[in-house]
Amino acid sequence: MSIKAESISITLGQRQILDNVSIEIPEGQIIGIVGPNGAGKSTLLNILSGDLESSSGSVFYDGKLLDEISIQQRAFTRSVMAQIQPLVFDFSVKEIIEMGWLLKGATQLMAEFDHAVKEISVACDVDSILERKFNKLSGGEQRRVHFARTLLQLWRPSESVRPRYLLLDEPTANLDLSFEVLLMNILRNRASKNYGILVILHDLNIAAKFCDKTAVLKNGKLLCFGCPKEVLTESLLSEVYGLPIKIDNHSNIITYY
């Protein structure tokens, strides 16, 4: 069971954004994508989530072609956290988190619903700001609220056998160090519950520490894909970022100068 992209290419205008990229997100693993700005990371995520159609290549959810899966069914299978637009009207934090609840209106599940919202708010440390207006929050708090909503979308009353996937575009942007680690630990916990997770990261140390596999993208090409220790080498990273980069293998810390 996995989300699989095969030979994805896409050209927007004159520019080739992605060139023959193949990647797989199996259940129970965190796949990190790293690479410089404009490498095509977000475009790849948008194609995997079904927001964008690729010029060539195909995406499969659990072996089924993405085009054959209805929009509603997709929402049940994968949850996406991307860059967000500002809100026009004054919704409360609780209302925003509840928007992730696909089963709204199922009155039989109301008790479960309250339980799920509470559990997820506590996990993401937003339980103290539930009644506040979303627009009045700081950038970091807003990201945490959206992260909670993304998690709620995949919440089920019982642990079902169906696989679920999280696709996250820089979830740690604007977060301070402690929340960055908190968020990655939540992801690890979800991976242990068999979620398949794709996460775009800028912090190479976080990628090295938390991901099961890492993909390095540059100029729309997948340079390599594999276990972080094998993939994130000094020579590759120095080439990708155009900076001298050193890796301290004992503590696995990546330093750039």
Next chain:
Amino acid sequence: MESVTEKFFFRRFLYHINGKQIFIINLLILSILFCSSIAISYGSFGIPVIGLILGKTSEIQNIVFFEIRIPRVILSCIVGASLGISGASLQGLFRNPLADPGLIGVSAGAALGATTVIVIGSTFFPNLVLSNFLLPMAAIIGASAVIFMLYLLTKGFGYQGVTYMLLVGIAVNAIAGVAIGILTYISSDEELRSLTFWTMGSFGGVTWPLLIPAIVIILISIACLIPAARQLDLLQLGESEAYRLGIDVQKLKYRVIFASAATVGASVSLSGMIGFVGLIVPHLTRLIGGVNHNFLLPGSALLGASLMIVADLLARTLLQPAEIPVGLITSALGSPFFLWLIFRMNKY
């Protein structure tokens, strides 16, 4: 379990509003009943409600009551509800607090459709013009045409921002104004008389045969809009985000556009252009109860209905026996509110 929960996904439109909001909705329903009972008994021709209940009214009082007063109060009620809910839905769809059927030109489009039928239609289809469906249909077509034009000019809504849409609205209003002006110029005296009321709005002259088709159209449109409430909530996160949460955004757009156009078109065809109700009512509803559309849509319909009944009552009783066009009253109340809204937006 999975298949059971997925079945619920399609039933998620069931109401989920909090206790305070339910209380406000009930209060608004009571206020409609209260306002209508006052509006029914007051007017240039007094009708004692108690006398009516006891059957002690004269024949002329009965005729005024059943043929003039009641249709008029019902019309003001459904027009208010229709403008309130279409304003709320359009603001949600455009993600724009200034979207109002009047300001962005939808009402003008509807008026142009109706005017065209009155002036040009009478030349070509003299027998059809007064048919009860032709006028509302023409108004609905006019309203739809304007919303589609806005859709094209704003590249599928929302991308060009608040100011851009208002400027397009000004242009649309101007174009419709010119067209209505030309039609007025070439119209006969009799046509001119029926045209005058489009520009100012009035609930006078309504009869049951005209009212019933409009009630049907407006109720169907409202029934079509209210279940879209949660989808409109999710749309506030942005189009792509709504899609990721399982909303067919394109379908939602068409649904809201057609239902709003139908309800505004049907209202305008009977009452003419009544400004600012679609703008003010949703904002007032948000202020008293909250921004989620499950509450906002029915709340705006109910509040719009109450306000319009009161506005019409004022219109016909303030300067008795003369009658002020109700559109003047709503504009007089609405324009200061519009200014306040603009100043408030500037603060952010």
